[in-house]
Amino acid sequence: MRCDDHASLLQAFSTLTLDLQRLAQHQDIEHFHRHALARISQLMTFDSAWWGRAALIEGLPEEHSCHLYNLPPSYLPDWQSIRHVDVTVGLVHKSPGQSVIVDMRDPAHGPGVNWLGERYGIGQLLCVVYIDPQTHLSDHLALYRSPDAPRFNEQDCQLLNNLMLHLVAAVSANQIRTLVAMRETLTSPRNLALAVCDQRGVLQCAEAGFVDLLLSEWPQWSGPTLPVTLDERGHDGKQVHIEASAVGNQFLLAARINRTLPQLSPRENDVAQGFGEGKTYKEVARDLGLSPNTVRHHIRAIYSKLGVKDKARIAHLLHAPPN
Structure with missing residues (x-):
């Protein structure tokens, strides 16, 4: 490759990585992969693609997330x-x-691969995986070209090798941005820890406090799969309450400590929870359908029963780890 060609390719690659960062910051979690692949196709020619995350079990990948590009849903089960x-x-x-690089028409690769390539009009594939050192989950990206398209070459391999780390980072940034945006929409964003998991309950991204909350309820848990099966009903445990919201093929999770103070009545606990979340007298009164004077009456009773003198101490008692 000539020096000017090399410089031009390097510039195009740098621009692509910057565009991926912008997509991670502005695209929603459900559509990020599709937009990212469309942008990658401007640098690396391909007809279709498969971007996913899997766990290797007994030598075979078990898919946890799947994003197909210009391929029908039937591709995955096939x-x-x-x-x-x-x-x-x-x-x-x-x-x-x-x-x-794998030639899907090559008889040496077996009738199964040949059949799949013929069924979906694929001649060659270019594939790379990145394995997370903590969870051991693998992120994989396969790019496909039709039988009459130019063949993948060493330059394509080098581009994908260097691009994959940026893609993994972009996915993580996109998930974190989604969590931040989610926090801003919550009515009580304080004292929460947020996370993203797939439909099998495998954590994709989590704030540190989320893991701490899980350990308070399940001390022996080690991940990456959640210790309890979740759906949109969430989970209401002895120590932790988890809300789950479906977004595409993933769940956004919001966990909070689920503690009541036995010295208090149910209504006093409701008031204490509100103050523990940093709310004002008026906000607590509005949320509970009480008058501000009634809330002040409850707070005086709470101070007396708990032997405290301010709302900060109430928050500490509510959210401190259990003994």
Whole structure:
């Protein structure tokens, strides 16, 4: 490659990574992958793609999230039917971070791969995986070209190798931005810890406090799969309350300590919870349907029963870890 060609490619790659950062900050979590792949296609030519996250179990990947680009939904179950003979799996996991090229028409790669390529009009694939050192989940990206398209080459491999780390970082940034945006919409954003999980309950992104809250209810938990099955009903445990909101094929989770003070009546606990969240007298009164004077009466009783003199101490008693 000539020096001017190399400089031009480097500039295009740098611009792409900056655009991915912008997409991570402005696209919602449900559509980020599609927009990112459309932008990548401007630098690297491909006809379709598969971007996902999986756990390797007994040598075979179990998908936890799947984003198909210019491929029908049937592609995933069809691939799952031949995954045990897909040579791509062994090749990419043998050298994580290093792209591999597979000719899906080559008889040496087996009838299963040949059948899948023919069924979906794929000639070649270029694939790379990144394995998270903490969760051991693998992020994978496969780019596909039709049989009559130019073949993938070493330059394509190098581009994808270097791009994958930026993609993993962009996904994480997009999830964190979603959590921040979610926090701003909550009526009581204080004393909450937020996280993202997939439909199987595997954590994709979590604030540090979220893990601490889980450990208060499940001390032996080690992740990355949540210790309890969640749906949109969430979870109401002895120590932790978790709200779950479905977004695409993922869940946004909001966890808070779920403690009551036994010295207090149910209504006094309601008032104490409001002050523990930093609310004013008027806000607590409005939320509970009480008058401000009634709230002041309850707060005097709370101070007397708990032996405290300010709202900050109430918040500490409500949100401190259990003994």
